[in-house]
Amino acid sequence: MADAPNYKEELIGVFGHPVAENPTVVMYEAAFAELGLHWRYLTIEVLPQDLAAAMNGLRAMNMRGINLTIPHKVAVLAHLDEVKEAAALMGAVNTVVRTGDRLVGENTDGKGFLTALTQDAKVDPRGRNIVILGAGGAARAIAVELALAGAERITVVNRSAGRGRELVELLASRTPVRASYAPWSGPYPVPAGTHILVNATSIGLPPGADQKPDIAYGSITGGMAVCDVIPAPATPFLLTARAQGAQVVDGLGMLVYQGAIGFKLWTGLDAPVKVMYQALARAFGLS
Ligand code: NDP
Numbered sequence: 001m002a003d004a005p006n007y008k009e010e011l012i013g014v015f016g017h018p019v020a021e022n023p024t025v026v027m028y029e030a031a032f033a034e035l036g037l038h039w040r041y042l043t044i045e046v047l048p049q050d051l052a053a054a055m056n057g058l059r060a061m062n063m064r065g066i067n068l069t070i071p072h073k074v075a076v077l078a079h080l081d082e083v084k085e086a087a088a089l090m091g092a093v094n095t096v097v098r099t100g101d102r103l104v105g106e107n108t109d110g111k112g113f114l115t116a117l118t119q120d121a122k123v124d125p126r127g128r129n130i131v132i133l134g135a136g137g138a139a140r141a142i143a144v145e146l147a148l149a150g151a152e153r154i155t156v157v158n159r160s161a162g163r164g165r166e167l168v169e170l171l172a173s174r175t176p177v178r179a180s181y182a183p184w185s186g187p188y189p190v191p192a193g194t195h196i197l198v199n200a201t202s203i204g205l206p207p208g209a210d211q212k213p214d215i216a217y218g219s220i221t222g223g224m225a226v227c228d229v230i231p232a233p234a235t236p237f238l239l240t241a242r243a244q245g246a247q248v249v250d251g252l253g254m255l256v257y258q259g260a261i262g263f264k265l266w267t268g269l270d271a272p273v274k275v276m277y278q279a280l281a282r283a284f285g286l287s
Helices: 024-035 048-060 075-079 085-090 109-120 137-148 161-174 236-243 251-267 273-283
Strands: 010-016 039-045 065-068 095-099 102-106 129-133 153-158 178-183 196-199 225-228 247-249
Touching: 010 024, 024 039, 024 251, 024 273, 048 075, 048 095, 048 102, 065 251, 075 102, 085 102, 085 137, 085 161, 095 251, 109 137, 109 225, 109 247, 109 251, 129 137, 137 153, 137 161, 137 196, 153 161, 161 178, 225 236, 236 247, 251 273
Parallel strands: 010 039, 010 065, 129 153, 129 196, 153 178, 196 225, 225 247
Antiparallel strands: 065 095, 095 102
């Protein structure tokens, strides 16, 4: 006898605001198709004041989990049953996995960034001086992973001093790195001796894709690796850094690798990383 039909799909997705230009769906749907999985990835606009309702909705609809993007990564912690150790240390969650009726928070952003930096760009952060622009969820994840990977010094540059100092305190008290805060008022001169510069702010994200962080671009030099979290192949930030002779690392690799970790957490299967990257590249008109 033939199996009964199963029209029910397993649901995951992303909550964010703004979220319409978040390309994550493209790589997940490509991965589901590749592996023949009956899963769907939904891109869902959720306002900050509606996050609690949205998390209840996730439970009610028996979704398998959710990604969180701007501005929900920190706020979501209040709505979870458990937060894994690294995510708790960062104070930010980008991936929620439903196990039975429990919602468990993880953070795959920093590990995705590190994989793109070390595997694709062949840049080892060990013993390096690093400047991170931003102190939000992405910056916290990246800073913690870089510190745990042996970075020598991390300078956090952030518009709001309170948030910047909070991240520095976290790094100094919970990781071996030497950390300091630098205020951000006017074009920031990247200190000589910086090896890695990371834009972990949301500057450059659509609809502001023509904008770039306010730094003194003349202070970027040929020996630096300059990285952007914005998931696009050529942000104005990276184009300007490349024109200064720097090696650039875009946010697409980070997106694919962090997604691959989430894919494994949700489905239990190894992600088809190449297929996911190619799908994103196509979406960005790169192939
Ligand atoms: P948050 O809202 O938590 O943090 C935003 C950060 O950007 C804060 O440090 C904020 O400073 C800073 N910022 C925003 N606008 C300005 C501005 N005009 N001038 C100076 N600083 C500014 O966001 P997330 O950390 O969650 O996300 C940041 C970016 O990272 C997003 O663009 C997101 O798309 C990207 N991202 C990419 C990933 C990838 O895989 N490629 C994964 C995760 C995130 P302040 O504290 O002063 O407000």
